[in-house]
Amino acid sequence: MVKTETFPSGLRLVTETLPHVRSVAIGVWLTRGSRHESDHDSGIAHFVEHMLFKGTDRRSARDLAQAIDSIGGQVDAFTSKEYAGYYIKVLDEHLPIALDLLSDMLLNPALAADEVVREQGVVLEEIKMVEDAPDDLVHEMFVQKFWSRHPLGRPILGTTETVSSFSSDRLREFFGRTYVAPHLVVAAAGHLDHERLRDDVARAFEPLSSVAAEDVVTPPLVSPGIEQRMKDIEQSHVCLGTTAYGERHEDRHAVFVLNTVLGGSISSRLFQHIREERGLAYSVSSSLSAYSDAGMITVYAGCAADKVDEVVSLTLDELQALRSVAVPEDELRRAKDHLKGSVMLSLESTSSRMSHLARQEMVFGRHISFDEILASIEAVSASDVLRVAQDLFRDSGIVASVVGPRRGGQLSPDRLRLRQGASHA
DSSP, X not given: OEEEEEOTTXXXXXXXXXXXXXXXXXXXXXXXOGGGSXXXXXXXXXXXXXXXXXXXXXXXXXXXXXXXXXXXXXXXXXXXXXXXXXXXEEEXXXXXXXXXXXXXXXXXXXXXXXXXXXXHXXXXXXXXXXXXXXXXXXXXXXXXXXXXXXXXXXXXXXXXXXXXXXXXXXXXXXHHXXXXXXXXXXXXXXXXXXXXXXXXXXXXXXXXXOOOOOOOOOOOOOOOEEEEEEOSOSEEEEEEEEEEOXXXXXXXXXXXXXXXXXXXXXXXXXXXXXXXXXXXXXXXXXXXXXXXXXXXXXXEEEEEGGGHHHHHHHHHHHHHHHHHSOOOHHHHHHHHHHHHHHHHHTTSSHHHHHHHHHHHHHHHSSOOOHHHHHHHHHTXXXXXXXXXXXXXXXXXXOEEEEEEOGGGOOXXXXXXXXXXXXXXX
8 A cells, every 4th residue: 555645844755565575665765866956066966875875973884884784784876867866675673773774864964075085086986987888988978969058968977077076065065955855755665554654754854954945947958960989999889869758748658668669678670670680789779768858769789880870770760660650559569568567577576666656756746556557558559659759750859879999980960860761671
């Protein structure tokens, strides 16, 4: 059973009681991410995430680690474009300890100056890792090109310059105005008692400020074109994509199906036609990224340097085919069944159910049942997929990025055009 609470401070609590398990996953989710930073502070949300594990007024970093290990807990955190999350999975009997640890981290971070300097070195190495991993770099280049000069296009990690400029005082100022009750959602799933947890959460987070400044966000505009980087590597890495809808859009389930047909599974058109039939790439797929007011469909492929042009051409042919001819019923059926199976299989752990609860609360402000999700997927028709493909797959919105060796040459911008009459046969 799912229950929700909103405290007078603006803090929200959402729980799902699962009586037949012995674990509980509990997390605190922040409805702010890298998108809400200024250019000057790029990367600060991710940096603060790191710093919350570096000790509090009551516990050192080692104390935090030992406290989690001593109860067999699993802890993790992340920062994304629009959210950040901190969560622990424990045995049900250790839920009070997990809540105490999370609340201490989020209310009383030390943010010590010497730890800031030490962590700057860690994050700078993390930035270098992206630069040295071409499959990561090509995606980062793609996003930066796709939403050029917009906060959604900035790297979550920040840059060498911004990260190097962070100080303890800067972090405290950001933390103080960002980690406030109206920006936070506590989510828990597993063997728990909602009423008892509600009272414990109310006490634990009582010191939170209820004052939150309103962030002004503007939708991004796509910057069509190509971003290319030459590197001394053996394989070329390619991203190509177009705009998609925001996460609350009424056609979001049609886009899920469209992406599955395009490259979201091993029976998808891209996988079958580029890898299986032609052997041009080992890895080829498409993915969907959705935010509050924007989204993108991204195709990724790793291929030989002299095959980039052919892979791009075949990908564009698939986009054109999807906007020209309705998906056959048997293919539509496979895509919908794949999606429904993925949804259900992804929610078999308390951690995934906790994350699901939190994201629904942040995005929709309510719980959406599994039956409602499955029914929405089932309701998607071939004409819906065709209509959405015609709306999204346009010459004016295609973006590409390439990282590869010099012998591969440059991909010409005029290659990013849909060819009328192309088919995937």
